[in-house]
Amino acid sequence: MPPKTKMNSEERIEKIISLMRSDDSVDAPQDAIIWARNLSRASLARQNVSPLRRLVAVLRADLLPNRPAFGERSAGSAAARQLLFEAGDIAIDVRVTSSGSDLTIRGQLLGEGCEDAELRLVSPAASYSTSADDLGEFVFEAVPNGSYSIEVVAGDAVITTDEIQF
Amino acid sequence: MKTEPELLGAAPDIFPASAVADSDVELVRACRRGDEDAWARLVDRYQRLVFAIPRRAGLNDEQAQDVFQDVFLILFEKIHDLEQPDRLRSWLVTTAKFKTWGLIRGRRNLHSAATEEEMELEMTNLQDSAPLADDALIELEQQHLIRAALGELGEPCSEILTMIYLRDPAASYAEVAASIGVGATSISPMRARCLKKLEKILGR
Numbered sequence: 001m002p003p004k005t006k007m008n009s010e011e012r013i014e015k016i017i018s019l020m021r022s023d024d025s026v027d028a029p030q031d032a033i034i035w036a037r038n039l040s041r042a043s044l045a046r047q048n049v050s051p052l053r054r055l056v057a058v059l060r061a062d063l064l065p066n067r068p069a070f071g072e073r074s075a076g077s078a079a080a081r082q083l084l085f086e087a088g089d090i091a092i093d094v095r096v097t098s099s100g101s102d103l104t105i106r107g108q109l110l111g112e113g114c115e116d117a118e119l120r121l122v123s124p125a126a127s128y129s130t131s132a133d134d135l136g137e138f139v140f141e142a143v144p145n146g147s148y149s150i151e152v153v154a155g156d157a158v159i160t161t162d163e164i165q166f
Numbered sequence: 167m168k169t170e171p172e173l174l175g176a177a178p179d180i181f182p183a184s185a186v187a188d189s190d191v192e193l194v195r196a197c198r199r200g201d202e203d204a205w206a207r208l209v210d211r212y213q214r215l216v217f218a219i220p221r222r223a224g225l226n227d228e229q230a231q232d233v234f235q236d237v238f239l240i241l242f243e244k245i246h247d248l249e250q251p252d253r254l255r256s257w258l259v260t261t262a263k264f265k266t267w268g269l270i271r272g273r274r275n276l277h278s279a280a281t282e283e284e285m286e287l288e289m290t291n292l293q294d295s296a297p298l299a300d301d302a303l304i305e306l307e308q309q310h311l312i313r314a315a316l317g318e319l320g321e322p323c324s325e326i327l328t329m330i331y332l333r334d335p336a337a338s339y340a341e342v343a344a345s346i347g348v349g350a351t352s353i354s355p356m357r358a359r360c361l362k363k364l365e366k367i368l369g370r
Contacts, residue, residue, distance in 0.1 A: 013365050020312055
């Protein structure tokens with residue numbers, strides 16, 4: 001292989017211009033970036049980080065307001081849209097109510113290791129965080145109408161739903 | 167094992183990248199201390215490069231996103247085990263290449279080799295690694311370093327060079343002048359000075 005000759009300044013600048021002009025890269029999808037940033041919620045300070053299970057939650061049920069849900073009796077709850085996601089041995093039960101201008105998204109994580117889980121509600125423009133209590137219940141309040149995916153970090157699992165128009 | 171100048175290929179003296187490497191070392195150390203902001207900065211710094219590699223290899227956006235998530239998940243898991251934090255960029259490129267190759271070969275669950283050397287060895291055993299040829303990866307790395315350097319340029323240089331060279335179609339001098347509030351005849355000499363500044367940053 002012939003020895004590489006050192007470029008002069010003009011040649012380097014031409015090379016830089018050429019690289020800029022041929023740069024067709026784009027940013028990764030915003031939800032992927034947010035997902036990656038959120039990995040730090042599992043403690044980075046631990047010396048031995050157990051491998052995370054990455055799960056995609058599948059939408060199993062989507063009931064519009066005023067339709068009775070499974071075993072649902074409360075008139076108040078019947079006004080909520082109800083969604084059920086499943087990811088392996090974990091389920092995410094979500095109830096969405098709208099005040100017109102914004103949403104309240106309540107729910108419960110069902111499955112082992114869900115108490116004290118961290119949740120994020122993610123859209124391309126913004127994200128909102130909350131934590132589940134010791135019963136796995138959570139709430140996002142005053143959320144603007146829009147499309148969101150739900151991300152859950154529970155134990156050794158990172159669970160993501162598809163984006164849903166709320 | 168390839169050294170950094172060899173990995174930079176045809177023009178190693180354009181991008182010594184030592185300043186970037188030093189900055190990566192600090193970021194990795196902060197991540198190891200549990201600094202969540204540092205991790206977010208690390209993701210933001212490299213997200214475009216990591217996403218670009220599977221796309222350049224011809225994968226669609228959904229597949230590229232799979233590679234992207236795999237790479238950052240592995241980095242997250244191995245952040246304490248990186249032996250050479252100053253070679254973080256190289257590690258990310260190699261890991262993305264490895265995962266991309268696995269996807270192309272239909273072996274999505276390919277176990278990641280523990281070190282860069284093991285991944286490189288496995289990939290050299292491929293009959294066809296053309297979608298991920300070294301030249302293509304070198305170009306992507308150099309473009310990444312240019313974008314990072316543009317971020318250090320400050321205004322109006324960053325705006326001038328982005329509008330002229332990174333937009334498609336490229337902005338005219340009149341558009342650039344209107345954007346930064348100067349006369350159109352000023353753009354050409356400003357452009358030249360900004361390119362010199364960019365060259366200097368990349369040469370550190």
